[in-house]
Amino acid sequence: MVVIASCSSKPSKDNGHLSVEEQRKSLSNAMLDFNAARSVAEFHIIDSLSIAWRWNSKKITGGIVYEKILEEEESNESSLVEYGDTVIWNIKASLINGIECYTIPSLKYVVGHSNQPQAFDELATKLRRGDSIRAIVPSLMAYGTIGVPSKVPPGALLVLQVRQN
Structure with a gap:
């Protein structure tokens, strides 16, 4: 029997x-x-849900689909939110099966300069004061593969309902 071995690392x-x-x-x-x-x-x-739910939706950065459900009149003097603006939202986040993750009646943050999910910044720039929207958000634009312990599971698609105050 012959055994050949190498000592090379x-x-x-x-x-x-x-x-x-x-x-x-x-x-x-x-x-x-x-x-x-x-x-x-x-x-x-997300595309299937927006069709099944009969949303008149638009798709934006990161695959987010949203629909305005209450829009202030065009004559409204408020302008669209921009990066750096401070916004106050009434927000409800749910899973796509309807289970509520959280509700925040007065979420205040600076667009583009906060620790909120990227989807929040993208959606904020589509709103004027008084507008309300609903959106379906891919996991990587929401809380990603980590989620929020005891609130949002890892890898969750979210349905957001937002009113810009």
């Missing part, structure tokens, strides 16, 4: 071993592929 792709750096890169690429596939699946769900 240099990993070789020929024997199926990857270096730690190659393993990290492979894992990173797999995670990117997973998130891309997840986003596509969420976009299909």
Whole structure:
């Protein structure tokens, strides 16, 4: 019997071993592929829900779908919100199955300069004072893969109802 062994510490792709750096890169690429596939699946769900719920909706950055449900008259002197503006929202967040996650009667934050989900900034720029909207938000534009403990599950699509005060 003859046994041949190598003492080389240099990993070789020929024997199926990857270096730690190659393993990290492979894992990173797999995670990117997973998130891309997840986003596509969420976009299909969001489109299907907006049709099933008969929303007269618009799609904006990040796959967010929204519908204005109360719009102040065009003669209203207030202008659309811009980045850097402070807004006060009455907001209700629910899962797509209707389970309520939270309600905040006076959420105050600065658009583009807060720790709120990116979807909040995107939606804020579509509103004037007094406007109300509802939106379906992909998980990565909401609370992502972490969620909010005891409120929003990880990876949750959210339905938001917002009134701009």
